[in-house]
Amino acid sequence: MVSDEADDLELVEACKQGDRRAFKVLMQRYQRKVYAVAFGFVRNREDALDVVQESFIKVHRYLGKFEGNSSFYTWLYRIVANLCIDRLRKKKRHRDVEFDDALRHDAEDSATDLTIVGLTQFGDPADMVKRKEILQAVTESLDHLSDKHRAVIVMRELQGMTYEEMAQAMECSKGTIMSRLFHARRNMQKLLVERLGSVAPGVDETADGTSDKSGDKKNETSGGDVSPAEAVMP
Amino acid sequence: MSEVPHIRPELQALQGYLDGELSPAESREVEARLAAEPDLRRQLEGVGAEFSVISALVDGELNAAAAEVHEARFEQIWDAVQRDLDDAAVKAAGPAPSSVWTRVSEFVRNARVPLGLAGAGAIAALVMFVVVNPTPDASVAQNDAPTESEAPPATAPSEAPAETEPPTRIADADALAPEPLPAAESNDADVERIEFGGASGRISKIEGVRGTTTVIWIEEDEEPIDSEQSL
Numbered sequence: 001m002v003s004d005e006a007d008d009l010e011l012v013e014a015c016k017q018g019d020r021r022a023f024k025v026l027m028q029r030y031q032r033k034v035y036a037v038a039f040g041f042v043r044n045r046e047d048a049l050d051v052v053q054e055s056f057i058k059v060h061r062y063l064g065k066f067e068g069n070s071s072f073y074t075w076l077y078r079i080v081a082n083l084c085i086d087r088l089r090k091k092k093r094h095r096d097v098e099f100d101d102a103l104r105h106d107a108e109d110s111a112t113d114l115t116i117v118g119l120t121q122f123g124d125p126a127d128m129v130k131r132k133e134i135l136q137a138v139t140e141s142l143d144h145l146s147d148k149h150r151a152v153i154v155m156r157e158l159q160g161m162t163y164e165e166m167a168q169a170m171e172c173s174k175g176t177i178m179s180r181l182f183h184a185r186r187n188m189q190k191l192l193v194e195r196l197g198s199v200a201p202g203v204d205e206t207a208d209g210t211s212d213k214s215g216d217k218k219n220e221t222s223g224g225d226v227s228p229a230e231a232v233m234p
Numbered sequence: 235m236s237e238v239p240h241i242r243p244e245l246q247a248l249q250g251y252l253d254g255e256l257s258p259a260e261s262r263e264v265e266a267r268l269a270a271e272p273d274l275r276r277q278l279e280g281v282g283a284e285f286s287v288i289s290a291l292v293d294g295e296l297n298a299a300a301a302e303v304h305e306a307r308f309e310q311i312w313d314a315v316q317r318d319l320d321d322a323a324v325k326a327a328g329p330a331p332s333s334v335w336t337r338v339s340e341f342v343r344n345a346r347v348p349l350g351l352a353g354a355g356a357i358a359a360l361v362m363f364v365v366v367n368p369t370p371d372a373s374v375a376q377n378d379a380p381t382e383s384e385a386p387p388a389t390a391p392s393e394a395p396a397e398t399e400p401p402t403r404i405a406d407a408d409a410l411a412p413e414p415l416p417a418a419e420s421n422d423a424d425v426e427r428i429e430f431g432g433a434s435g436r437i438s439k440i441e442g443v444r445g446t447t448t449v450i451w452i453e454e455d456e457e458p459i460d461s462e463q464s465l
Binding site for chain 2: 020024027028031032033035036037039040045049052053056057060061113114115116117119120122125126128129134135138139142153154156157158162163175176178179181182185188189192
C-alpha cells in the first residue's frame with residue numbers, strides 16, 4: 001500500500017492499479033488549490049466546488065493517458081482551466097449583457113508602455129493579504145475584470161501557465177494571449193490602486209483586529225518607481 | 235465581443251522578458267536594449283515589481299477563499315466522486331449474471347405458450363391411451379366383475395396355474411384384494427365332504443382366476459365320520 005507521503009507519480013501509478021485510497025490522497029493534496037483556481041475563474045463558491053468535483057472525476061477517468069511528461073500538478077491544472085473556460089462560455093451564451101463592461105475592452109487605451117501605478121507603495125503583499133480590507137479590495141477588483149481578463153490573470157499569476165498553454169486552453173493565438181494579459185494587468189493595477197488607496201494604507205488594523213506596524217513600511221518602500229502622473233488617489 | 239488589438243512588438247518583448255517567455259536569442263536582444271537604455275531598465279524593473287504585487291494579491295485572495303471552505307464539503311465531493319467511480323466500474327464490468335430462479339422465470343415466461351400447448355397435448359395423449367388401454371386396476375375400480383367367458387383359462391378347475399406359472403410379484407395392495415364371491419348358482423363350484431379341525435361337513439370349492447381357491451362352508455355333519463380326504 002502506497003503511503004500518504006508518496007510523491008505524485010507514485011500515487012498516480014497506484015491509482016492506475018486501482019488503488020482508490022491513493023486517489024483520495026491525491027485529491028486531498030490538491031483539492032483546495034483546485035478550488036482556488038476554479039474560484040478565480042467562476043467567482044462563485046458552489047460553481048467552484050462543482051468544478052472541483054468534475055475535475056477529479058475527469059482526472060480519474062483519463063489517468064491512464066497521463067504519461068508523466070509534465071508534472072501531475074500541471075496536468076491537473078490544465079484540466080481545471082479547461083473546465084472553467086467551458087463553464088464560462090456556457091454561462092456567457094445565456095447572458096445578454098456582460099458584467100461591468102467598463103473595463104471589458106481596452107481598444108481605446110493607448111497602451112504605449114508598461115505602466116507603473118504604484119502598487120508597491122502599499123507594502124509587502126504577504127502582509128497585505130492578511131488584512132481583511134485588502135483582501136476585499138482584491139476581491140472587488142477581480143470581480144470587476146472581464147471573464148477573459150480574469151482567466152489570463154488566474155492562469156498566469158496563480159497557475160504559472162506559459163503563454164503557449166494559455167493559448168491552447170483559450171483556443172486563441174499566442175499574440176492574443178500576450179495582448180489579453182497586458183490589458184488584464186493594466187486593468188488590475190488601476191482597480192487595485194483605486195481600492196487600496198481608499199483603504200487608507202496608514203490604518204494599522206489587521207484582519208484579526210490587532211494593531212500592526214505595517215503602515216510604517218509604506219515609507220520604507222522604494223517610491224522611486226512611482227511616477228507623479230500615477231499618484232495614488234486619496 | 236471584439237478582439238483586443240495586439241500590443242506593439244516591443245511591448246510584447248518587454249512583457250515576455252518579464253515573464254520569462256522569450257527564447258534565448260530574444261532575451262539577449264532585450265538585454266542589449268536595456269543595457270543601452272537605463273531608464274527603460276528602471277521602468278521595466280518597476281513594472282516587474284507591480285506584476286509581483288498583483289500575483290501575490292491574487293494568490294492570497296484565492297487561497298483565503300479556499301481556506302474558508304469547510305473540510306466536510308470536500309468530503310461530500312469525495313463521496314460524489316466515489317459514486318461516479320463505482321458507477322463507472324459497474325458499467326465496465328457489464329451486466330451481472332442472473333440467478334437460477336431469474337433464468338428459470340425468464341425461460342418459463344418466454345416459453346409459456348409452447349409449453350402450454352405441449353402440456354395440453356401430453357394430457358390429451360395420456361387420456362387417449364388410458365381410454366384405449368384400460369388397466370385391470372381400472373376395471374376393479376369400476377367394480378365390474380369379470381364374467382366366466384372373459385376369464386383367462388386359469389379359471390378351469392382342472393388347471394392349476396399356481397403350479398405351472400411362477401408367482402407374480404405383488405406391486406400394490408390392489409393385487410391382494412380378494413376376488414368377488416362367485417354366484418351361488420355357478421356350476422363350477424365343487425361340493426365336497428371334508429374333515430377339518432375334528433369336524434366334518436360339506437364345502438363349496440371354487441377355483442379362482444389366479445390360482446386361488448374359494449371355500450364356502452355349507453353345513454356341518456352332526457357326527458364326525460372318518461374320511462380319507464382332508465385339507
